Amino acid sequence: xxxxxxxxxxxxxxxxxxxxxxxxxxxxxxxxxxxxxxxxxxxxxxxxxxxxxxxxxxxxxxxxxxxxxxxxxxxxxxxxxxxxxxxxxxxxxxxxxxxxxxxxxxxxxxxxxxxxxxxxxxxxxxxxxxxxxxxxxxxxxxxxxxxxxxxxxxxxxxxxxxxxxxxxxxxxxxxxxxxxxxxxxxxxxxxxxxxxxxxxxxxxxxxxxxxxxxxxxxxxxxxxxxxxxxxxxxxxxxxxxxxxxxxxxxxxxxxxxxxxxxxxxxxxxxxxxxxxxxxxxxxxxxxxxxxxxxxxxxxxxxxxxxxxxxxxxxxxxxxxxxxxxxxxxxxxxxxxxxxxxxxxxxxxxxxxxxxxxxxxxxxxxxxxxxxxxxxxxxxxxxxxxxxxxxxxxxxxxxxxxxxxxxxxxxxxxxxxxxx
Amino acid sequence: xxxxxxxxxxxxxxxxxxxxxxxxxxxxxxxxxxxxxxxxxxxxxxxxxxxxxxxxxxxxxxxxxxxxxxxxxxxxxxxxxxxxxxxxxxxxxxxxxxxxxxxxxxxxxxxxxxxxxxxxxxxxxxxxxxxxxxxxxxxxxxxxxxxxxxxxxxxxxxxxxxxxxxxxxxxxxxxxxxxxxxxxxxxxxxxxxxxxxxxxxxxxxxxx
Numbered sequence: 001x002x003x004x005x006x007x008x009x010x011x012x013x014x015x016x017x018x019x020x021x022x023x024x025x026x027x028x029x030x031x032x033x034x035x036x037x038x039x040x041x042x043x044x045x046x047x048x049x050x051x052x053x054x055x056x057x058x059x060x061x062x063x064x065x066x067x068x069x070x071x072x073x074x075x076x077x078x079x080x081x082x083x084x085x086x087x088x089x090x091x092x093x094x095x096x097x098x099x100x101x102x103x104x105x106x107x108x109x110x111x112x113x114x115x116x117x118x119x120x121x122x123x124x125x126x127x128x129x130x131x132x133x134x135x136x137x138x139x140x141x142x143x144x145x146x147x148x149x150x151x152x153x154x155x156x157x158x159x160x161x162x163x164x165x166x167x168x169x170x171x172x173x174x175x176x177x178x179x180x181x182x183x184x185x186x187x188x189x190x191x192x193x194x195x196x197x198x199x200x201x202x203x204x205x206x207x208x209x210x211x212x213x214x215x216x217x218x219x220x221x222x223x224x225x226x227x228x229x230x231x232x233x234x235x236x237x238x239x240x241x242x243x244x245x246x247x248x249x250x251x252x253x254x255x256x257x258x259x260x261x262x263x264x265x266x267x268x269x270x271x272x273x274x275x276x277x278x279x280x281x282x283x284x285x286x287x288x289x290x291x292x293x294x295x296x297x298x299x300x301x302x303x304x305x306x307x308x309x310x311x312x313x314x315x316x317x318x319x320x321x322x323x324x325x326x327x328x329x330x331x332x333x334x335x336x337x338x339x340x341x342x343x344x345x346x347x348x349x350x351x352x353x354x355x356x357x358x359x360x361x362x363x364x365x366x367x368x369x370x371x372x373x374x375x376x377x378x379x380x381x382x383x384x385x386x387x388x389x390x391x392x393x394x395x396x397x398x399x400x401x402x403x404x405x406x407x408x409x410x411x412x413x414x415x416x417x418x419x
Numbered sequence: 420x421x422x423x424x425x426x427x428x429x430x431x432x433x434x435x436x437x438x439x440x441x442x443x444x445x446x447x448x449x450x451x452x453x454x455x456x457x458x459x460x461x462x463x464x465x466x467x468x469x470x471x472x473x474x475x476x477x478x479x480x481x482x483x484x485x486x487x488x489x490x491x492x493x494x495x496x497x498x499x500x501x502x503x504x505x506x507x508x509x510x511x512x513x514x515x516x517x518x519x520x521x522x523x524x525x526x527x528x529x530x531x532x533x534x535x536x537x538x539x540x541x542x543x544x545x546x547x548x549x550x551x552x553x554x555x556x557x558x559x560x561x562x563x564x565x566x567x568x569x570x571x572x573x574x575x576x577x578x579x580x581x582x583x584x585x586x587x588x589x590x591x592x593x594x595x596x597x598x599x600x601x602x603x604x605x606x607x608x609x610x611x612x613x614x615x616x617x618x619x620x621x622x623x624x625x626x627x
Contacts, residue, residue: 015549016524016531067555074540075564079571110441237467237496240529252498259504273498349481352441353492353508355469366472366490370480377565381470381492389532418555 012036012051017063017392032060035400039068043146043404046414050391050407054400062395062403064388069418077378081344082108082182085375090176092380093416095138098131099358100380101180106261106354107365111347114183114319119304120312121263123185126197126300127170127177128262129293133204134163135359136286136293143283143408144215147224152214159207162200169193182345183314189304197301204294212287225280229394229406232277239390243361243383245410248285249277255357267296279402282409319345344373353381360384360411384416422464422495423505444507445490453511454521457491460509461526464501465493468527473537477567485512487543489520513543522548540565 012034038049047068053061073092077085089104090097102124109116116124141156164174169190171179179186215221231241236249246253254271256264272288274281313320321340322333347369355364361383370376387410394406423444430437430446438445448456469492476483489511497504513520522545523530534545535554542563545551553560562569 011552014531014552016528067553067557070555072564075569075571233499235528237499238528240468240527240533251496253496254498258497259506350440351443351445353443353470355506362469364470366470368474368479370478376479377472377474379470379472385532385536386470386529389529393528 012063013053013061014063014392017061018396037403039065044407045142045412046417048388048407048412048414048417050403052395052400052403057399057401059395059398059400059403062392064391066385066388066414066417069414071419073419074378074380078375081373082347082375083340083344085378086178086180086182090178091415092382092419093358093360093363093384093413094175095413096131096135096359097176098128098179099356099363101177102128102262103354103356103358103363104365105180105182106356107352107367108182108347110354111350111352111367111369112182112319112345114314114316116184116262116314117311118263119188119307119310120184122300122303122307123189123312124180125262125264125267126297126304127167127179129296129300130163130166131177132293132359133290133297134160134167136290137163139286139359139408139411140211140283143405143411144221146404146408147215147221149215149221152211155207155211155214159204166193166196166200169196181313181320183316183320185312188309188312194301194304197297201294201298201301205291208287208290208294212284216284216287222280224402225283225405225409226276226278228279228402229398229409230277231390231394235393236277236390239393240386241361241390243357243359243387243411244285244289245282245387245390246361247272248274248281250275255355255362259355261354261356264296267299269295279405279409282411286411346371346373355381358383360413360416361387380419382416382419384412384414385419388412388417420503420505422503423507425463426460426505426507445510446507447510447512450511450513450520453509454523457493457509457523458526460493464495464503465505466499466502467494467496468492468523468529468533469494469506471530471533471537473541473543473565475541475565475567483512486515487513487518487541489513489537489543491523518543519546520544521546524548539563542566 033054035052035054036049037052038044039047044050049065049068051063051065052059073088077088080088086101086104089100093100137156137160141153144152167177168174170193171177171186231239231245231249233249233251236246237251241249242253250273252271252273257271269292272285272292274285317333317336322336326333327337349369349371351366351368353364353366355362357363362381363383364381366379366381367375368377391407391410394410395403398406426446427437427444436447472490474488474490475486476488477486491509491511493507493509495505496502511520520543522534524534525547531550532554534548535550535552537543538545538551539553539555540563556564
């Protein structure tokens with residue numbers, strides 16, 4: 001049995017949080033002060049509550065408290081059919097929600113053996129990267145807001161608005177797209193969509209340059225962010241940190257390159273890697289990643305023009321709905337339609353996990369099927385949840401004023417943390 | 420994927436069960452050897468603990484050795500030193516009577532939150548974890564929500580004269596294990612072969 005009893009849940013600090021040595025603290029200290037930040041605090045990017053021990057301005061120890069947004073998605077998804085579960089996936093990470101749709105669909109598709117048509121795959125890649133750009137724009141806007149820079153916020157949200165308009169046009173929703181289906185997509189792109197995408201692509205590279213100029217060359221930003229909250233590569237891996245924050249520490253790990261899915265291996269793009277591991281590099285790497293995303297979107301648009309019109313769903317009627325027009329002429333098509341909508345499909349027994357790369361890091365669904373039409377167990381490997389462990393490590397010994405910046409640079413989305 | 424081959428050989432030599440399905444690999448370890456073997460694998464280059472998954476096989480149709488199971492995902496981090504991207508799952512079965520597994524927090528710092536989540540959701544205790552507390556659910560919630568015998572708290576739909584639809588039995592038919600309200604469902608649907616082909620033909624031509 002356990003050697004020590006379970007500790008009470010309302011204790012302020014975790015024994016696993018990292019502490020700076022008190023002797024290292026500056027001379028100007030009177031007493032150690034414990035300060036509570038959040039859960040309702042504008043700089044914690046949602047409902048994150050942080051308890052810090054301060055010696056003067058220096059953080060001695062920091063413990064994040066999470067769970068304020070916990071809604072039990074995993075339990076709910078066990079009691080809905082595989083298709084109904086797509087309603088829940090985008091609501092976890094509401095900034096890069098397309099990645100969650102895609103990660104879930106890829107998992108179930110592997111379970112039922114669905115084949116996604118090439119056109120649907122290309123559209124998925126295009127929209128996934130578009131959603132990543134939108135997510136990084138929010139990261140930059142709100143992140144720089146935490147530095148005290150108000151202007152980039154408005155610029156970043158201007159472009160994000162354009163991206164959200166594109167998504168609204170495609171799927172009818174700005175945030176929770178619900179555009180992916182098991183075996184393909186809900187429907188094809190609207191006509192004229194690609195030409196609008198090209199207009200967006202024509203302006204976006206210049207805009208990215210503009211954002212980069214706004215902060216990367218600013219001496220104030222450099223002084224504030226360089227060398228703050230360094231996470232060395234060895235420790236970053238040990239902390240299971242992934243995504244841009246890991247690549248800013250010098251580890252070239254991108255799931256799109258390491259374990260390609262949806263045909264990412266056929267696109268030519270680079271994985272930006274920086275070696276500082278500090279707040280500066282974690283901010284800058286998102287700018288570089290946006291450039292690569294735009295590259296991928298451009299290739300996808302070109303490919304879609306080459307591919308031309310075609311099916312966007314697996315034609316297997318046991319997995320995806322039959323074509324709409326057929327419902328008027330074929331009774332059996334109506335039966336298939338009815339069975340799929342009321343009951344869903346029944347994958348074989350088994351467990352499956354497919355890693356994908358979201359804007360925040362490695363994202364994957366671990367799905368257990370018991371042969372029924374509802375998953376037996378869904379576990380989300382949420383990147384924000386795992387990455388948040390690094391906050392305590394990164395914050396030890398930094399100034400209190402830098403804490404909000406460190407939180408911003410790790411890019412947690414609380415919906416993704418708490419699920 | 421050289422390291423994965425090594426792991427498979429080790430499993431073969433020791434007689435540990437190996438499953439391979441859907442492109443993933445699972446190795447089942449006995450609970451007594453688990454900690455030492457994870458330590459060995461860490462020194463052999465599996466430096467990244469990607470995930471810890473808790474599972475409750477209470478209602479699973481296949482017979483499993485124990486009710487609970489903890490699945491660890493080990494990766495040799497590609498893009499760092501000699502990492503080759505090998506990725507596999509380690510499965511440890513945990514009996515209901517004594518749900519305790521040794522902790523991995525001393526090997527991987529990243530195991531901290533992941534183990535706390537499994538404890539919070541399934542009540543599986545991690546022996547030696549320095550701070551085993553709830554992490555996501557409220558402090559005053561009793562029970563472990565992701566266990567299969569934890570109710571989901573739906574309200575029955577009421578009709579006149581006390582008639583009601585009980586959500587559990589309404590949904591029972593969907594799982595394919597019980598008959599439910601509308602009779603047996605599930606299994607492969609046979610027949611309609613010509614229609615099946617017709618639908619496929621139309622769908623391939625681009626109908627939506």
